[in-house]
Amino acid sequence: MSDSADTGFPHRHLLGIEGMLPPAISFLLDLADTYVEQNRAVDKKKSSLRGRTQVNLFFEPSTRTSTSFELAGKRLGADVLNMAVARSSVSKGETLIDTAMTLNAMHPDVLVVRHQDSGAVHLLSQKVGCAVINAGDGSHEHPTQALLDALTIRRRRGRLDGQVVAICGDILHSRVARSNIHLLNTMGACVRVIGPPTLMPRNIEELGVEVHHDMRKGLAGVDIVMMLRLQMERMQGAYVPSLREYFHFYGLDQEKLSLAKPDALIMHPGPMNRGVEIDSTVADDINRSVIREQVEMGVAVRMACLDALTRHLPNVGAPL
Ligand code: NCD
Numbered sequence: 382m383s384d385s386a387d388t389g390f391p392h393r394h395l396l397g398i399e400g401m402l403p404p405a406i407s408f409l410l411d412l413a414d415t416y417v418e419q420n421r422a423v424d425k426k427k428s429s430l431r432g433r434t435q436v437n438l439f440f441e442p443s444t445r446t447s448t449s450f451e452l453a454g455k456r457l458g459a460d461v462l463n464m465a466v467a468r469s470s471v472s473k474g475e476t477l478i479d480t481a482m483t484l485n486a487m488h489p490d491v492l493v494v495r496h497q498d499s500g501a502v503h504l505l506s507q508k509v510g511c512a513v514i515n516a517g518d519g520s521h522e523h524p525t526q527a528l529l530d531a532l533t534i535r536r537r538r539g540r541l542d543g544q545v546v547a548i549c550g551d552i553l554h555s556r557v558a559r560s561n562i563h564l565l566n567t568m569g570a571c572v573r574v575i576g577p578p579t580l581m582p583r584n585i586e587e588l589g590v591e592v593h594h595d596m597r598k599g600l601a602g603v604d605i606v607m608m609l610r611l612q613m614e615r616m617q618g619a620y621v622p623s624l625r626e627y628f629h630f631y632g633l634d635q636e637k638l639s640l641a642k643p644d645a646l647i648m649h650p651g652p653m654n655r656g657v658e659i660d661s662t663v664a665d666d667i668n669r670s671v672i673r674e675q676v677e678m679g680v681a682v683r684m685a686c687l688d689a690l691t692r693h694l695p696n697v698g699a700p701l
Pocket of ligand 1: 445446517523557612650651652
């Protein structure tokens with residue numbers, strides 16, 4: 382993953398947060414900060430990716446992630462192509478590699494990939510000549526989500542280290558949780574995970590988190606409450622008795638939130654299931670909820686990632 386060129390960012394691809402060092406994370410967040418300002422200006426366009434081709438290859442549905450990657454590429458002046466790939470009956474490995482080789486022949490500079498299988502994006506990165514960004518692979522990693530969450534927290538709180546962050550809900554199926562755990566631990570925050578035993582990965586404490594099954598105890602004194610969606614599409618069988626019961630024990634409402642610090646921030650990567658993992662009064666609380674700010678930070682973070690990775694690319698066309 383390393384590259385010798387000194388661009389301030391030492392990676393050729395962005396496949397996950399695991400293994401990234403604090404300077405690389407801070408580099409991306411600092412760069413993203415500058416794009417937040419640019420995105421609030423009237424002229425939002427730059428030309429640092431002019432001449433570059435970005436292909437967004439999404440094997441799974443997406444709203445925020447795909448639109449923000451598209452906007453990010455366009456604001457940097459790249460030509461952006463969106464490919465929504467329907468699931469095929471061909472075996473997944475073959476489909477993925479065939480698609481990758483076809484796209485590679487068109488000389489893209491960046492491939493942004495979301496895939497339902499953990500590890501698929503890493504595999505693809507070994508087959509193509511361009512930079513690859515993981516936009517979510519199975520329940521493995523979703524690095525740009527963790528970066529945008531970190532940017533949101535850092536801008537609100539001025540720092541990441543020392544923040545106590547509770548990640549709540551369906552931890553088992555969540556690539557958002559995994560990437561956030563790696564990032565927050567690397568940057569010196571303290572992470573608690575809260576959820577029912579059925580939705581908690583085995584040995585999760587080995588990632589350096591405090592595990593809670595009682596939401597009230599887990600939320601006591603935290604700075605940040607990060608809620609996760611129940612990922613029904615990844616569940617085979619019953620992981621929760623009923624949605625009503627789930628909300629009763631693990632849904633964030635004003636009463637459970639009152640156990641966190643009085644100024645604790647509420648986060649959610651979206652899409653939200655209102656009344657399942659979060660109550661509308663909490664999700665829409667203008668003083669505490671930063672859910673819309675997360676979406677805004679998503680564009681800036683993705684611009685920073687595209688910018689940092691394309692600095693490594695050669696400036697002249699290479700033969701296949
Ligand atoms: C998340 C994802 O796709 O992993 N959403 C997102 O990227 N905004 C979380 C989810 O789907 O619940």
